[in-house]
Amino acid sequence: MREVRLSSILIKGARVIDPESKLDAPRDILIKERKIARLERSIRADKARIIHARDFIVVPGLIDLHCHLRDPGRPDEETIETGSQSAIAGGFTSICCMPNTDPPVDNEGIVNYIYKEAARVGLCDVFPIGTITRARAGKELTEFGELLRAGAKGFSDDGDTVADNNVFRHALEYSRTFDVPIFEHPIDKSLAQDGLMNEGLVSTRLGVKGSPAIAEEMIVARDLMLAEYTGARLHLCHISTRGAVEQIRRARKKGVRVTCETCPQYFYFNDEVLESFDANFKVNPPIRGEGDRQAIIEGLKDGTIDCIATDHAPHCQAEKELEFANAPYGMIGFETAISLVIMELIDKQKMSWLKVIEKMTVNPARIIRERARSISPGTVACITMIAPDMKWKVTADTLKSRSKNTPLLGAELTGQVAGVIQKGTLKYSLKEG
């Protein structure tokens, strides 16, 4: 009888960055039977598959708190399958998908569907966020308890703010019953109107209708007041303005239970890129001015901003080929996130690897109450290997996402994911595609 044996993997010579244990040192990692068996300066294991990782940064599998997989509803744009492929190629082993699908994730049936489909695909963990209100209509609360029991990790009407103050108050209060976070998309519609880009000198020059920073900051102010009043856990999504960062910083000091995220597009670009009228730069909230961009980086550095999320938002090409005014908001982000992090935050020496990776692993894990898969003996091996100096060109062919709506098409980036081990199995390798 043949012996059935799980193959082991030996990662040799990597620089291991593990925020939980504050480790930043060269280590060998031996993975056996799905778990990290040993973590030492030098390991010899004859029967293991060896990954030579001398040029790699090895980190725990990245976690993205904010993405859109368009499933169910828009298989022409993305599915759980193509989204998982894209996420894993970007180094993410866990992703939280926002519930603005068609139909929206407002009942446990859709939550079950997402888990089932993600398991069938078997690449990364996909954690559904449920809607705050039925049909995302902003009126009646969804069944938080039922949704949580099915596996929802939080609640959001992302794409829209819960405009009604009283509904949002009740959402926060009700969430306390389960101590679960409310993910808010903070933009006041009546102030933003149908603003297409940041309101500022660039929108003035281009004659494009602007969405002012105060549209975001007003809702952030309201939300922080309500979070303080109710004692609930508030997570503010895709923060993009200086005023929002400042308010969150102050609220933190007062002890308000608030966390927040930003996205690479808000610390990498400023609104001057809109001069191209490239609809792939049209996102919501809009890419802001240089002062806001600097404030976002400051917020990341001083810890006000907990997480770097992608807000991966696939859109079909035909819709992005419309006039700027008519194109939908959003850009894809899984596969370029780590490059932008490296180019803007690491290579310009604004933040250390440990600090950056903390915002892409342990911090988001804490918010959704998931275990961060730290790189330490005994934990299930979820590992992302990054080639930080590798130059690569973004092309439609190389992107795994079904949608190609990124303004970085054709751009040459630095830093790429070289491989991903999910629960002990090599699920992605740059060489093998």
Add this chain to the structure above:
Amino acid sequence: MNPKKDLIGIEKLTAEEIYQYLDLADNFLEVLARPIPIVPSLRGKTILTLFFETSTRTQISFSIAAKRLSADVVNFSQATSSVKKGETLLDTARNIEAMKVDGVVIRHSAPGAAAFLGQHLEAFVINAGDGAHEHPTQALLDLMTMRQHFGSVKNLSALIIGDITHSRVARSNIFGLRTLGARVAICAPHTLIPVEIEKLGVEVFHNLDEIIHDFDVVMALRIQLERQQAGLFPSVREYRTLYGLTRERVGRMKPKSVIMHPGPTNRGVEIDPDVADGEKSVILEQVKNGVALRMAVLFIHAGGKIE
């Protein structure tokens, strides 16, 4: 000078490039004065005017300009956006390309539409107005008219009154006037002035009566009624009271100053009828110059030959 393929806006033009258009337009003005005002410069070229927003006069002006240059002209206008037909602007562009058109004049409600078309077409593209972004030929004909009257645009002082936020005419004029070294001021209630506009080198005023005496050129913009419905100003009546060009106000303007308006005018709102038809008004000269200026633009971008 080798011009860029497209004319999308004034912002990126140098003074030399602007003068190239103006000088040639002055020459074409002479052509237009001839008994048979036609030159064969663009014979065999096909120009398409593509208007997704209603505009009788600009489309006619371009059309006449093209015909005076002996080009074949095809006019298309549809007030609805192409989106409603389920066709993207890119589809439209590809179809135009397939039909071998040499140049496209586009008017569209979306800022960036002309640039988008230009990026996707080999044919040259002339922006005839893209949302509130730019209307370069209007600004060029305005500059041409100012130069006619004052000999030079440099060191002139120009005041633009009205809805700056939503005006492509204002933007293109601000860029052009600044590039040529004129003093530029705008006057409107705060709600009609876009943020940080002073960074473009313009002075910002809100009280017309305090400043109207100080300018060589006073340009009134058309006020759109829907801005009142959007709450940007309370009533047409109050707008006229505060910002309308009335005979009384015009009486306090500089002796040799002129009044301009990109048309069509709302008589009795931003400009009174007797002022629009009065001695300071150069509104019809603007229209006349428009044909010559558009001839110059088409000629340059179509690579016309001077015989």
